[in-house]
Amino acid sequence: MTFGEHTLSFPIWVEFGNGKHERTGEVIDAKGWENALIVTDQGVRDAGIIDGVESSLEADGIEYEIYDDVRPNPTTAMVRDALETLNAGGFDVVVAVGGGSVIDTAKCATLLKTNSAPLSEYEVNTPDDVTAGSIENHTHPLITIPTTAGTGSEVDYWAVITAPDREFKMAIGQPPLYPDGPHLGADISLVDPELTASLPPRQTAATGFDAFSHALENHVAAGAPELVKPYTRHVMGLVPEYLPEAYETGEMEAREQLLFGSHMAGFCENYAGFGAIHSLAEVTGGMYPEIPHGEAIAAFTPSVMRYNLEEYPARYADVAEAMGVDVSSFSDTEAASAAVEAVEALIDEVDLPSRLAELGVDEGDLPAIAEKSLDTIEIHDNPRDADAADLLDVARDAY
Numbered sequence: 001m002t003f004g005e006h007t008l009s010f011p012i013w014v015e016f017g018n019g020k021h022e023r024t025g026e027v028i029d030a031k032g033w034e035n036a037l038i039v040t041d042q043g044v045r046d047a048g049i050i051d052g053v054e055s056s057l058e059a060d061g062i063e064y065e066i067y068d069d070v071r072p073n074p075t076t077a078m079v080r081d082a083l084e085t086l087n088a089g090g091f092d093v094v095v096a097v098g099g100g101s102v103i104d105t106a107k108c109a110t111l112l113k114t115n116s117a118p119l120s121e122y123e124v125n126t127p128d129d130v131t132a133g134s135i136e137n138h139t140h141p142l143i144t145i146p147t148t149a150g151t152g153s154e155v156d157y158w159a160v161i162t163a164p165d166r167e168f169k170m171a172i173g174q175p176p177l178y179p180d181g182p183h184l185g186a187d188i189s190l191v192d193p194e195l196t197a198s199l200p201p202r203q204t205a206a207t208g209f210d211a212f213s214h215a216l217e218n219h220v221a222a223g224a225p226e227l228v229k230p231y232t233r234h235v236m237g238l239v240p241e242y243l244p245e246a247y248e249t250g251e252m253e254a255r256e257q258l259l260f261g262s263h264m265a266g267f268c269e270n271y272a273g274f275g276a277i278h279s280l281a282e283v284t285g286g287m288y289p290e291i292p293h294g295e296a297i298a299a300f301t302p303s304v305m306r307y308n309l310e311e312y313p314a315r316y317a318d319v320a321e322a323m324g325v326d327v328s329s330f331s332d333t334e335a336a337s338a339a340v341e342a343v344e345a346l347i348d349e350v351d352l353p354s355r356l357a358e359l360g361v362d363e364g365d366l367p368a369i370a371e372k373s374l375d376t377i378e379i380h381d382n383p384r385d386a387d388a389a390d391l392l393d394v395a396r397d398a399y
């Protein structure tokens with residue numbers, strides 16, 4: 001993503017490490033805030049993952065209430081519901097503890113707390129929408145505490161919210177368009193590997209692969225700045241190394257590496273765009289809300305790579321090298337193909353569904369998926385131009 005004349009600065013305080021969630025109360029107190037709304041979901045709450053956050057708030061004398069009604073693939077109605085709770089209390093800060101659904105819901109509630117238009121006014125479908133500056137006021141203070149190693153949402157300026165009437169996942173977002181300008185996103189993020197310890201294997205695989213796809217799409221995106229590439233390369237090496245172990249054994253060192261990787265990819269999202277993988281996967285998720293984001297991502301990734309590498313083999317040769325493939329005797333085209341094979345092997349190793357058919361997608365919906373993908377912001381950053389016919393070919397290849 002390029003931002004024209006805009007200088008992009010994304011101010012956020014981040015702390016990474018085991019036990020960091022226990023600093024929530026101290027961090028809030030240091031800001032002079034006294035009353036917090038914890039936004040989470042029932043799964044996170046039932047697993048006891050917010051217990052440490054609660055005791056930290058109690059230890060520092062912070063009053064709080066809990067909103068735990070967020071569900072997967074959050075909708076506009078869920079954002080309104082969370083906003084109602086936020087408006088009802090005198091909360092100085094929102095503390096989002098959860099995966100991407102929780103964090104995105106909390107982000108949008110903090111946006112609507114201080115900006116009066118309906119959420120759809122802040123939807124972005126084109127690069128011009130991103131730089132239009134629709135978010136006029138600073139969002140309500142937000143602390144993000146991720147419990148999955150995948151979305152990077154704790155640190156990026158995007159949120160994805162489904163508009164059920166359109167069966168469409170809206171991308172909501174705005175970078176700070178001038179230093180300290182209003183934008184969507186957290187003020188503080190406490191990134192704590194301990195909180196990902198109980199994530200079940202299937203979600204570990206899906207969210208971890210999502211993190212890989214963020215680094216991959218950021219790396220090859222049209223106009224991706226060089227500054228992101230050391231980080232995207234690192235994440236593309238780290239996920240294949242640690243995801244199988246995190247999936248199979250849940251070992252903490254592997255989980256810590258994955259969380260650091262997903263967080264790093266989240267930072268990169270603020271400087272580079274996504275592409276057709278996210279475009280097609282978000283559209284599919286809007287039409288099939290029961291499909292987890294990371295699983296749709298896995299199904300589309302190899303097919304989109306095959307489409308893109310025909311014009312940009314060198315970029316995908318770089319992906320192969322980052323993933324640890326020995327490409328020394330390969331041409332760029334051979335190395336790019338090896339990158340697709342390495343990605344397919346990773347998907348297979350962590351037992352993710354690799355075909356759209358396995359996810360329950362109706363073959364008759366593929367033309368609509370291709371057509372709707374042209375309305376997403378992500379398609380503008382795909383390295384290779386794609387029209388509806390091209391995207392239909394890709395979707396058929398993924399089926």
Ligand SMILES: [Fe+2]
Nearest residue numbers: 151210214293
């Ligand atoms: Fe994603």
